[in-house]
Amino acid sequence: MRNYLQATNIIDRDHPEVVAFVEKTVDKQMSATEQAIALYYAVRDQILYHPYRIVLTEEGMRASETLGRGSGYCGEKAIVMAAACRYLGIPSRLGFANVRNHLSTEKFRQLLRSDVFVFHGYVSLFLEGKWVKATPVFNASLCERFGVAPLDFDGQTDAIFQEFDMEGNHYMEYLHDYGEFDDMPLQLFAGELKRHYPHLFEKEGEERPLD
Numbered sequence: 001m002r003n004y005l006q007a008t009n010i011i012d013r014d015h016p017e018v019v020a021f022v023e024k025t026v027d028k029q030m031s032a033t034e035q036a037i038a039l040y041y042a043v044r045d046q047i048l049y050h051p052y053r054i055v056l057t058e059e060g061m062r063a064s065e066t067l068g069r070g071s072g073y074c075g076e077k078a079i080v081m082a083a084a085c086r087y088l089g090i091p092s093r094l095g096f097a098n099v100r101n102h103l104s105t106e107k108f109r110q111l112l113r114s115d116v117f118v119f120h121g122y123v124s125l126f127l128e129g130k131w132v133k134a135t136p137v138f139n140a141s142l143c144e145r146f147g148v149a150p151l152d153f154d155g156q157t158d159a160i161f162q163e164f165d166m167e168g169n170h171y172m173e174y175l176h177d178y179g180e181f182d183d184m185p186l187q188l189f190a191g192e193l194k195r196h197y198p199h200l201f202e203k204e205g206e207e208r209p210l211d
Contacts, residue, residue, distance in 0.1 A: 003182040004091035004126065010184045011079055011094075013086040015064035022084045032090050033127050033155035036134070039088075040153040043081045044136035047072055051108065056190045074137040075121030079184060081136050082123050091126035093180040095133065096189075100173040116175060118196045119189050122160065124180050133158040 007013045025042045026035040050071035055061060063083035066072040072080070075096070082092040099120045109115050122135040132155065140150040153159040160174070178188070194201050 001091050001126070004093055005086050005089065006182075007083075007086065008183045009058045010061050010063070010186075011083045011086060012062050012064050013083040015062070015083075017064035017067045018080075018083045018087055021067055021080075022087050025084075026088065032088070035088055036085060036090055036125050036127055037153060037155045039081060039084045040134050040136045040159075043077055043084070044150070045139045045141075046070070047077055047080060047139075049073065049077070049138050049142055052111075054193070056186065056193075058184075058186065061184060061186070073121075074135075075119065075184070075189070077137055078121035078123045078135075081134065085123070085125055093124040093131070093182060094184060095122045095124050095180040096120065096178040096185075097122070097174050098176040098178075100175055112197055113199060114196065116196065118192050119178070125155075127155055132156065133160055135159050 012018060021042070022039070026038050030038065047066060048071040051073040054073065059065065061076060061079060063076075063080045066076040066080050075094075078094055082094055085092040096119045099117050100115050101117055120137075122133055122137075124131050124133050126132075134153045135151055136153070138148070138151065143150040151159050178185075
């Protein structure tokens with residue numbers, strides 16, 4: 001369990017940005033589950049979802065960097081959640097899966113040349129004696145725009161994307177599970193991006209601006 005509590009170069013749980021975010025969000029009188037729930041909604045709604053910038057470096061993916069920007073894609077937001085929970089002593093793991101988002105924009109599908117989103121990130125938390133998945137990715141305002149109910153988290157059951165939207169249309173389909181990790185598997189992540197989206201790597205550099 002120690003691996004799921006420690007700071008890493010990417011999950012920089014003791015960075016002043018992370019500490020300030022946690023202390024602004026939670027009350028010391030809360031239970032661990034209540035703290036995790038409060039952090040979930042803060043990460044979900046205060047850090048705006050932005051999938052058009054991917055940096056394949058430890059420095060670029062750190063929790064503190066994402067907090068400083070105020071935006072990030074799914075993996076970066078999961079890293080923030082993991083770092084914040086570890087600072088509070090809540091064990092956390094990073095999980096990744098390939099998904100098909102049936103409601104994704106035409107612009108994004110054209111950029112990826114695919115309807116499969118590789119290495120979608122979530123976080124798994126050890127609460128009340130068991131591991132629970134949380135996905136603090138799409139902020140509530142974004143969900144409202146696309147007609148999807150914001151994904152809630154109660155600290156007791158897995159919060160993973162819904163199969164259907166509020167109109168009954170197909171929304172999110174999980175295709176492949178990479179498992180859960182004590183740190184960001186950066187080499188695996190980069191390798192999967194290059195395998196699925198080789199056109200994004202035609203130019204040199206470690207940042208993938210997609211817009």
